[in-house]
Amino acid sequence: MSSDVRFTDFKSDKQPTWCPGCGDFGTMNGMMKALANTGNDPDNTFVVAGIGCSGKIGTYMHSYALHGVHGRALPVGIGVKSANPDLEVMVSGGDGDGYSIGAGHFVHAARRNMDMTYVVMDNRIYGLTKGQFSPTSREDFETSTSPDGPKQSPVNPLALALAADGTFIAQSFSSDAQRHEEIVQQAVEHDGFGFVNVYSPCVTFNDVDTYDYFRDTIVDVEDEDHDPTDRDAAREKITNDTEYQGVIYQDEDSVPYNERHGLDSNMADIPDGAPEDATDLVREFY
């Protein structure tokens, strides 16, 4: 780690192919700034990405990174962090990636509480597959595969995270750059699983959950004097219908999985042969 890292050091020389105006630009900028602000550099950072427009982030950032398969980014991040706890691990994907195909992993990642950050670019649509409804799409949202709306309740990601005993639950809006950066930074600094659902509008396929919609409706929990350590207050915020930004819940006593399990060494360091006392393993079978 070095103190003179600038967030642009996390930029790769590849130009994003996101549609002009896509919310993912802002989401990614905030992530890079949060990483730089917390004293990380590309060589100690590992970014895991899912599949989707959102999942392309690993290509546009410069760091150690793996772009995996659809919905499975979280377990990869958990494996990376287990093997080398010195790395700053950031996992990112879309709402389809994280709450549909990867919903199971999301719940388990929250309760496992590995010390890492999970940023979901929530555009309430499938972008990369060109505009089908996603698990966060509204019940009446018309798409190519839901001409009359999906007719099912949208997933509430924050509620899922709270139900799974998530220890840091936040939401941000990619175009409120300042707040988004702050919130992601707090997630990075959190000891445990720092989860941020980011409203990251899709300008091509979603004409309902637009920049204007979020600008008009979003409420900052700080303006309501919300105490994020109060679980009941958090539950209330999560289940009322307001679109909030800010840290909704944080467990200040959170002890991350890696600490609980004493994962503090770099597992890449192994001897040239069997461990010195390995014959004891054989002797156990006498």
Next chain:
Amino acid sequence: MPDDLNWAIGGEAGDGINSTGKIFAQALSRAGRQVFTSKDFASRIRGGYTAYKVRSSTERVESVVDRLDVLIALTQRTVEENMDELHEGSVIIYDGERTMMEDFEAPEGMIDLPVPLKSLAEDAGGAIMQNIVALGAACEIANFPIDNLDEALEKRFGDKGQSIIDNNQEAARLGEEYVQEEYDRDEFGYNIETTDNDYVLLNGDEAIGMGAIAAGCRFYSGYPITPATDVMEYLKGRLERYGGHVMQTEDELSAINMALGAARAGARAMTATSGPGIDLMAETFGLVAQSETPLVICDVMRSGPSTGMPTKQEQGDLNMTLFGGHGEIPRFVVAPTTVSECFHKTIEAFNYAEKYQTPVYLVSDLALAVTEQTFAPEEFDMDAVEIDRGKLVGEDEIDTWLNDSDQFQPHFPAADGISPRTLPGTSGGAHMTTGLEHDELGRRTEEQEVRIEQVDKRNQKVETAKEEEEWDYREFGDSDADTLVLSWGSNEGAMREAIGFLDEADVSVRFISVPYLFPRPDLSDEIEAADDVIVVECNATGQFADVIEHDTLTRLKRVNKYNGVRFKADELAERITEELDTPQEVPT
């Protein structure tokens, strides 16, 4: 009397059959006898017939045979299930006071031996020890010094406190004394020998776990499934001693992805599962290969398809491991042929994975997984373990692998197909990897020339490995024989013993057991030299025979078994002669 002793305990699941069987196997092993065990079990926790069989001898034993000398029958069904294996002089121990066994009478020619197991166990401190009473009785019948059993009981109950050990030893003693008082030992005609040899007793899953630790594995993630779970249970607690970690995941998708993440971060990592789990892992298997991450994926096969017969033997996943996954995926497939080979091949698998930066399937099966077998401890020579991490590039060498813009090239198209690898945390080496087709920097591309270059590069690794490693086979029998038998996986033991039976019928065979399924040895010359070639495998369609036919363009004969039970030596000998032009009667 033969020095072989074939002993079994059978009853209902939940009767403690497994632990009792294991204790007896351990007692025999401690007495310097070679042991080979097998289990019949159903997919139920309580109820349902289950048995644990122990074959032992002063000579090496490698398979099960159709013969039972002493049977502890906790239920009437146990006798019925094993009727074919009982013979004149077989002794059946049972509790004549139990209502279900009150009217039991041993069939003609067999020796009926009612022992009040439950009441003697109560005298020793609790009915729960009834199986131990039966073990004491069995020691007396076989003229087997009971102090060996005492030691095994100490080992088994050591962490439960001295009084538990004492009670169990007392229970065994009461069983022994009861037989001494009520029967004349000479009636039984068993008088087994002990030796001074030291043996270790372990099963294939344990050997894989031990091999993984020896090979420097530090991260294991898995989801429980029969018969692979023992690998995880073995590693849990032990891997941690070496700074590693065992993670029980939410499913197999997570298991393979976590292992991939750990491997990408530099740990030697492994996951183990059985067929259904392999199916779930298939998508990520492609990612492992495409991102060139070293990973060992162990498939302990059971009977399929779907959930098939989860507690039964089969070798049905060969095609899945050789060809499974969308697209074309370079890989290695290694299959241990014995319990001790489970150890050695696991170590090799880790080295191949890192040297060639590919996924390696380590394919074992239920028969290996649940078989406890004795070995000289020297077979697990830890000093001989060598760890080869391949082209792992540290900070000092990183400059060599940077392009003009100082970018690290994780997929540099080296002539041997193997690129440099640098681990996260290495300064100057930051780079991405992906399942998408990519260029030498790991960046997505659909450029036709780069695509071809990268596909060729990945496939070249397999060609390089074919040249650099010895993909050999294990050979037994008469190398000049006209009949050649081929097999893979756990059939080796049964076939080795079958050679003896065949010899007695004047049938001489050359037997080749193949542990490398991809790349695999070229068997053209061996097949050419034989008149009859017979491929033995535990599946219905002959998946191994198919690939060898494909390699050598020669039609082969097949001996297949797919009823869920492994081959027995005597049965296999007979099946082989049936394939010969002039079948012989095999004396067994």
